[in-house]
């Protein structure tokens with residue numbers, strides 16, 4: 001293998017040839033319409049080798065050539081968003097509260113509400129209509145209702161012949177629901193229609209936090225509960241549901257991922273006596289932690305309240321009440337994957353909305369005295385990128401390259417007044433909340449690319465507009481030989497030079513190009529997972 005490059009090698013380029021070949025992004029390997037892979041692992045030669053690496057272009061022994069995005073090669077492993085590492089564990093916590101009307105009307109509020117369920121494990125929604133069935137509308141706002149043998153929803157109120165202790169006035173100790181189901185419903189909703197009783201208060205416990213405490217206080221007990229399958233069962237005339245799982249489920253790296261705890265539906269263990277004794281000691285330790293009063297948040301559900309919680313993590317409980325009283329909840333199940341998906345989609349939409357408003361507001365300002373506005377200039381640059389077959393990331397970089405003139409402390413007017421507003425760095429740093437380096441780094445380098453081109457291409461300087469020639473001086477003038485060498489070593493130098501050419505050609509008042517809408521879906525898609533912030 002020959003490595004003909006001056007750049008430090010991205011660690012991923014030292015992966016086995018099969019890894020690189022399997023992740024080739026070209027149109028022969030992945031359908032450009034959906035990103036899905038078009039071949040199977042068995043289609044690759046077993047003795048595949050890398051024959052050459054040039055920058056991030058890799059040639060293989062079967063003749064295939066792959067062009068990798070540097071950002072892909074430097075990406076880190078995605079964390080499991082269901083494990084304890086992705087959560088904010090709590091002993092006591094303020095009850096996160098959200099408002100149903102705002103949830104429907106305001107995407108920021110909705111994002112915050114989904115975040116609460118994903119990271120704190122629950123939210124208390126206020127202002128849900130006090131109407132039977134409204135819990136299904138709430139579930140639909142979070143994803144999809146998980147229908148079960150109980151139907152789409154179930155009523156929690158006192159019944160004459162209760163099939164479940166929940167349908168009495170008895171206290172219910174902390175538990176997770178439906179542990180006898182595989183897969184278990186990962187989200188539960190309880191909506192209050194009436195609660196005019198003494199008692200009937202609600203409590204929630206963070207089962208991940210309790211399991212983490214058990215791990216610290218009694219590592220052997222923790223280990224027993226992670227490896228002993230426990231059978232849970234539910235039976236009535238029309239159903240018999242049986243599932244065996246450990247009470248504390250770990251992910252493949254050993255992190256806490258799921259808690260199943262329900263004394264009511266747990267079945268007899270069939271273990272050798274010594275193991276039974278060890279299990280019961282561990283089970284008691286865990287139950288003692290789960291019932292520590294300081295680990296429970298308590299609140300009272302009133303009519304119109306709906307608590308939404310992670311049923312793989314939080315245990316829920318209620319205090320007892322007189323079984324003659326008027327208390328009626330409706331519940332249903334849903335799933336966490338849809339909540340996480342909805343959160344990612346919202347993230348992209350929020351970014352798109354924010355940027356659309358930027359184009360419609362500050363973007364309508366004059367662009368450094370040219371004949372076009374800031375927004376027209378960037379839209380023209382994006383149109384040029386698109387007609388030049390640039391990647392979606394580079395089209396979006398062209399579309400946003402000058403936002404640093406109006407998102408930082410200094411403006412384009414300062415630049416024209418002789419003070420460098422460092423707008424390429426301001427833009428890249430500001431956009432990094434939503435986008436990865438394939439978008440931000442060509443933007444960061446687009447001023448450097450002007451200084452570079454002036455140094456290496458004698459004809460280039462003549463193409464610059466008078467304003468651009470003036471700002472070149474403010475920005476440091478043509479590059480020195482050392483600066484040229486350093487620039488060429490940047491992984492995104494070539495993209496930055498392309499962006500620069502579109503930038504210079506995007507100042508034509510007579511040209512009409514597609515508006516912001518044309519790019520909105522691409523931009524939203526890239527903003528879902530690209531940046532550093534969760535916001």
Ligand code: OGA
Nearest residue numbers: 156166172177202317318
């Ligand atoms: C349930 C349950 C709690 C309550 O129905 O799963 O635990 O407050 N109900 O009645």
Ligand code: ZN
Nearest residue numbers: 175176177316
């Ligand atoms: Zn329950």
Ligand code: ZN
Nearest residue numbers: 377401402503
């Ligand atoms: Zn520009």
